[in-house]
Amino acid sequence: MANIFTDSFFSKQMKKLRAELGLDDAKISEYKKIVQRRIEYVNDFDPEEGGEEKDWPGFEKHVFRDLLGYRIKDDFPYDYNVLRQKKIKKAGSGGGTGKADCTLGFYPGKNKNDDLVVVEFKAPDTKDLGDASDQLWNYMINHDSCKWGIVTNFNEIILFHRNLSKDKNQKFYFVVPDEIKDKKLSLSDDKELIKFLAVFRKDRMLDKGKSVTETMLELQGIEEKKIEKEFYAKYYKLRLDLFNEIAKHNPQYNKKEKNLLLLPRKS
Known part of the structure; x- marks a missing residue:
């Protein structure tokens, strides 16, 4: 599979991106503490005690809110960016209504239609996200306002764009799987963290235009x-x-x- 963004592109843009994101050494250190909490969560995960529903709140707070700047309903009940359990017509079994685990967008008051990103979660012990990616893609193409799709097992995070081939994606990891030799691909690495923020941060990903x-x-x-x-x-x-x-x-x-x-x- 090909990456959405190439390594050479990010290498050329790294200094510029760091400035755009306002990332001095102190800020990077602060973000890396959040990343370390997620790494500890992945390493300590017990499938008998945890699962998608139990582990979602921590991911919402640590990743979406603290790391990426999305407003969550617990903090802003009348104006937030993260919506759980979104019904999507024609995306379910047999062409019926499906239900995405989460969407990202703008949700002021009772307006629940500004979904710009669809998110599909799987349990942390899910090793192969292929089927989940197919399910996510079905949600994306049946949801007109959706531009991006994310599938994650709370460790591996995969990004898709609806206007690109499904074979193109961007992957990020808190803990890099053993079969991948380059351990610098972890978000604990400064460059990977800057790339992650440049792509996913709320002020960069969410825009109706x-x-x-x-x-x-x-x-x-x-x-x-x-x-x-x-x-x-x-x-x-x-x-x-x-x-x-x-x-x-x-x-x-x-x-x-x-x-x-x-x-x-x-x-």
């Missing part, structure tokens, strides 16, 4: 096209230089053959 996260995705696309054009310009020059060098020693090559060799690529 174009969000900061969506703008960041567009910027990556522009940069990729620029790199592609530069690559083919250098590739064309290399082919031309190579032909001229060959032609210098092989005068039998004519102009027509040169033009055939240097035909532009098909788009």
Whole structure:
């Protein structure tokens, strides 16, 4: 599977993102304490004592509220960003009404329709989130206002965008699974934490128009096209230089053959 955001994009943007997010050393240290609490939770999880419903409140407070800045109903009962148990038409079994575990959006008063992100939770001992990702995708495509989808087992967090292929996602971990060798992929690493905040933070992901996260995705696309054009310009020059060098020693090559060799690529 391909990432939504490339490692090279984040590497180039890291200094800028840190400034945009207002992350000095003290703030990063504060956030890493929250991350450490989640790491301890994952390491100490007992499937006989915990589960999706029991473990949800801690994730809501530590991750959505304390780390990402979402307003939760416990603190702001009349103006919040996290809604539990959202019914979605045509997303259930046999085309009936389904029920997403959680949505993120703007919920002032009785308005419950501004869902911008759909979230699907699985128990912390769920190792394979493939089926949950399929279920999440079904919610996303049947919910017009939804732009993003998140599936998580409270440790692994996977992000999807409805306008991209389901095979494209972005993964983050509190505790990196044993089969993944690069342990720097944990949110305890400064760079991973900055990436996580840049993508998921409420002031970046939630917007009824174009969000900061969506703008960041567009910027990556522009940069990729620029790199592609530069690559083919250098590739064309290399082919031309190579032909001229060959032609210098092989005068039998004519102009027509040169033009055939240097035909532009098909788009």
